[in-house]
Amino acid sequence: MANLIDGKKIAAKVREELKSRIDKLKKKGITPGLGVVLVGDDPASISYVTGKERACAELGMFSRETRLPAEITQEELLALIASMNEDPQLHGILVQLPLPRHIDEQKIIMAIDPKKDVDGFHPVNAGKMLLGQDCYLPCTPNGILKLLEESGVETGGAEVVVLGRSNIVGKPVANLLFRKANPGNSTVTICHTATRDLKAHTLRADILIVAAGRARTVTGDMVKEGAVVIDVGVNRIPDDSKKRGYRLEGDVDFSSVSEKASLITPVPGGVGPMTITMLLFNTVAAAEKSV
Numbered sequence: 001m002a003n004l005i006d007g008k009k010i011a012a013k014v015r016e017e018l019k020s021r022i023d024k025l026k027k028k029g030i031t032p033g034l035g036v037v038l039v040g041d042d043p044a045s046i047s048y049v050t051g052k053e054r055a056c057a058e059l060g061m062f063s064r065e066t067r068l069p070a071e072i073t074q075e076e077l078l079a080l081i082a083s084m085n086e087d088p089q090l091h092g093i094l095v096q097l098p099l100p101r102h103i104d105e106q107k108i109i110m111a112i113d114p115k116k117d118v119d120g121f122h123p124v125n126a127g128k129m130l131l132g133q134d135c136y137l138p139c140t141p142n143g144i145l146k147l148l149e150e151s152g153v154e155t156g157g158a159e160v161v162v163l164g165r166s167n168i169v170g171k172p173v174a175n176l177l178f179r180k181a182n183p184g185n186s187t188v189t190i191c192h193t194a195t196r197d198l199k200a201h202t203l204r205a206d207i208l209i210v211a212a213g214r215a216r217t218v219t220g221d222m223v224k225e226g227a228v229v230i231d232v233g234v235n236r237i238p239d240d241s242k243k244r245g246y247r248l249e250g251d252v253d254f255s256s257v258s259e260k261a262s263l264i265t266p267v268p269g270g271v272g273p274m275t276i277t278m279l280l281f282n283t284v285a286a287a288e289k290s291v
């Protein structure tokens with residue numbers, strides 16, 4: 001039976017460390033500030049953005065949300081980002097994804113000043129990460145590294161299997177784990193929905209990172225005894241017994257997989273709180289660079 005990796009607890013520890021850096025900045029008259037842009041009214045996006053702003057407030061950081069109707073034009077959004085790039089109160093900028101279909105997401109990301117790109121999504125930061133240069137690391141991948149580190153999981157020489165190849169999770173987390181560093185030095189296999197005989201791959205994993213975007217993609221029969229399982233999924237499953245009308249589930253079938261794993265992240269309370277924490281981490285780093 002697996003032990004839980006407590007993302008809330010590890011997040012609280014990292015946030016405690018950040019608090020003293022924030023207090024130091026404030027003594028110099030600088031309050032780390034995050035600008036958040038939310039387009040449209042997708043309930044999940046609203047709830048994530050609210051979580052990010054609440055976390056900022058708890059640490060005494062500044063945040064400013066700009067909420068825009070889904071009908072906004074790409075030009076209007078680009079103009080807003082241009083003004084945020086120039087705003088000295090904002091050290092970091094986050095444009096919540098996904099954006100409405102009539103807006104070119106890549107174009108919007110490229111308009112953000114790489115120095116304020118606390119998501120680590122700008123090609124300059126993605127490229128620097130790939131080349132091992134100093135940069136903002138994307139929040140979910142960096143949060144996963146922190147979870148592994150704080151849980152005493154050795155990544156050096158480990159067989160890691162990443163299920164999912166997105167720009168925001170699969171590609172960067174794979175990269176961070178195979179690079180020559182600690183944590184890092186893993187042997188990484190990247191799988192996706194078109195992978196032939198997926199189970200043959202996942203069964204070899206010492207560390208299995210699941211960002212497939214679909215509930216119950218990984219079941220117990222696909223997991224090696226003693227593996228460490230990181231569940232990146234957040235799926236809203238309709239559930240009348242809940243006050244909100246839904247429950248959250250990851251991409252992993254928790255009950256069967258926890259029979260096999262040695263360590264597993266829960267959903268909620270695993271990767272999600274770490275994503276938010278690393279966003280705060282990058283924003284504080286951005287503010288420190290502004291001194």
Ligand SMILES: Nc1nc(=O)c2c([nH]1)NC[C@@H]1CN(c3ccc(C(=O)N[C@@H](CCC(=O)O)C(=O)O)cc3)C=[N+]21
Pocket residue numbers: 047048051094095096097098119139140234248267268269270271272273275276
């Ligand atoms: N520009 C951009 N940056 C992102 O970092 C970004 C994004 N767009 N779009 C969507 C994804 C998703 N994401 C999550 C953040 C926190 C939780 C989180 O805190 N989850 C809680 C539960 C929250 C709830 O109750 O709904 C938990 O797992 O414990 C989940 C998911 C960030 N993303």
